Structure formats: C-alpha cells, structure tokens
Amino acid sequence: MLDIINLIAFSGIFNVLFFWYASTKMSSKPDPIKTLIVSFVFSIPLSFLLIGVYTTMLIYAVKNGASEDAMWEYMEQEELQ
Structure with a gap:
C-alpha cells in the first residue's frame, strides 16, 4: 500500500x-501560481485512477x-504475454 501512495505522490510532484x-517555456508567460493550481487539478484524476x-x-x-504480492506477479505475467 505504501508503494502506491509513493507512486501517487511522485506522479503528482x-x-x-x-x-x-512548461509555463516557463511559453511565450505568454502565465502566472506560476495559476499554473501550479492547474497542475494540481490535473493530478487529482490521475491519483483517483491509480x-x-x-x-x-x-x-x-x-x-x-x-x-498482494501474488497479484502483482500475476499482473506482470499478463503484461508480458
């Protein structure tokens, strides 16, 4: 369970x-705070999906x-096929 929490945290970060x-590379130079809020909003659906x-x-x-370990191994085997 801790692994999935870490994965969600890293993906959000x-x-x-x-x-x-990306906001620093745009020609219009959007506000960093608004960009931070938008990125946080986009990370919420990703977290729910995971x-x-x-x-x-x-x-x-x-x-x-x-x-749980058996299920991870089963999923890895299915992915390889």
Whole structure:
C-alpha cells in the first residue's frame, strides 16, 4: 500500500513540476501560481485512477484468496504475454 501512495505522490510532484516548467517555456508567460493550481487539478484524476486500479486489484486478490504480492506477479505475467 505504501508503494502506491509513493507512486501517487511522485506522479503528482512530477505533474506539478512539468506544468511549472512548461509555463516557463511559453511565450505568454502565465502566472506560476495559476499554473501550479492547474497542475494540481490535473493530478487529482490521475491519483483517483491509480487508487481505483490498485483497489480493484486488491478486491480481486481477496476474492481469489491470493496475496498482494501474488497479484502483482500475476499482473506482470499478463503484461508480458
């Protein structure tokens, strides 16, 4: 669970920094505070998507009697096929 929280935090931080950097490269030079707010708003749906995928995976694991590690391994195997 801590891994997914870290992933959400890092993706949010990356999103904020990307929008802030992109705002410095635009010719119109938007306000950095407004850019920060927009980037934060864009990171919220990403966080909900990641939480939804992780929660769905855990519910599926509980229904099948598997552990969290077994589910990650199963998902990796499915991705490789």
